[in-house]
Amino acid sequence: MKAVVKYAAGAEHVKLREIPEPTPGPGQVLLEVIYTGVCGTDLHVMRDEYKVNPPVVMGHEVLGRVIEVGSVEDADLWLGKRVVTETFFRCCERCEMCRAGRRNMCEERESIGSFRDGGFAEKLIVPVLNLHEVPAGVPDEIAALAEPLACTCHALLLQSSIKAGQTVLVTGPGPMGYLAAQVSRASGARVTLAGISADAEKLARLASDGITTTTETPPELAFDVAMRCAR
Ligand SMILES: [Zn+2]
Ligand SMILES: [Zn+2]
Structure with a gap:
């Protein structure tokens, strides 16, 4: 499949590449990407101004459809669903932030688009726990703004x-x-x-x-x- 890959540390080093299609493990799903937004963070990743673990597929503002599940028990609930996803892939689950439900603040988090393969690709894998189903009636191009909108709501409605x-x-x-x-x-x-x-x-x-x-x-x-x- 085609993917935009940050293939080495340093400025630039971004290319459209052919990479193998991923297979979801237990507790994970395979998403077919509908839209992925370009965030300021992606520009920082490109310019070597953000911590990354190359080679990695960029992009974290993902709208996709679940086309495969890694655990059969997730099939009924998620197969075929249109979803947006949290940006962290893996967290320590131990630190104060993780335990307070603020996994986006975990020092050890590995986010999609910088440490795990993200959404500038035809497909990507994410944990089933990170999925949010998009209600019918929300158009794709609006649903793709869920992550930046969530950041805004977090800052305006939870922090202040x-x-x-x-x-x-x-x-x-x-x-x-x-x-x-x-x-x-x-x-x-x-x-x-x-x-x-x-x-x-x-x-x-x-x-x-x-x-x-x-x-x-x-x-x-x-x-x-x-x-x-x-x-
Ligand atoms: Zn973003
Ligand atoms: Zn943590």
């Missing part, structure tokens, strides 16, 4: 908590900034999405009911919550 009526400033109108603005708005906040003058056209398009846009960056202290989504 946005309350109805609060004012929220989001700087940076890229995908993460826009998701942050949408999650804040859905939580009942009044949102200002700010960018630079080069963003003017995009900001005009993103302005909507509950999201005010501006090319001037207002002072963060004037808002209940401020989120920086720009580099």
Whole structure:
């Protein structure tokens, strides 16, 4: 099968390659990739700015379909299902973070796309425990945004908590900034999405009911919550 492989450490060293199709072991499934998003992390991996274990297939924002299961008892539940997946493949299951249910923070986690083969391929293997079924009616191209949306919800709703009526400033109108603005708005906040003058056209398009846009960056202290989504 075809896969985009980071084949050695160092900058670049990324190629489209032919690699053998993986076979799921017990407790794992084989996904046929529908879409995999390109994350900022993938660019860091390409530029040698992120820890990787090459050769490894890049990509962790995966929407796929379960086409094979490694354990027969998983067949009824998962075979044929359209799913998104957690990004960690393996964690220590022992550390404080793992035991607190925050396996994404485990120091020893091995994530897909950097330490285990990821979604820039026709197929990939993930643990069955990492699967989330996508409800029917959610289009593929929207479902493929589940991982960046989950990051945004984690930051806005679990780490801090946005309350109805609060004012929220989001700087940076890229995908993460826009998701942050949408999650804040859905939580009942009044949102200002700010960018630079080069963003003017995009900001005009993103302005909507509950999201005010501006090319001037207002002072963060004037808002209940401020989120920086720009580099
Ligand atoms: Zn990502
Ligand atoms: Zn751990």
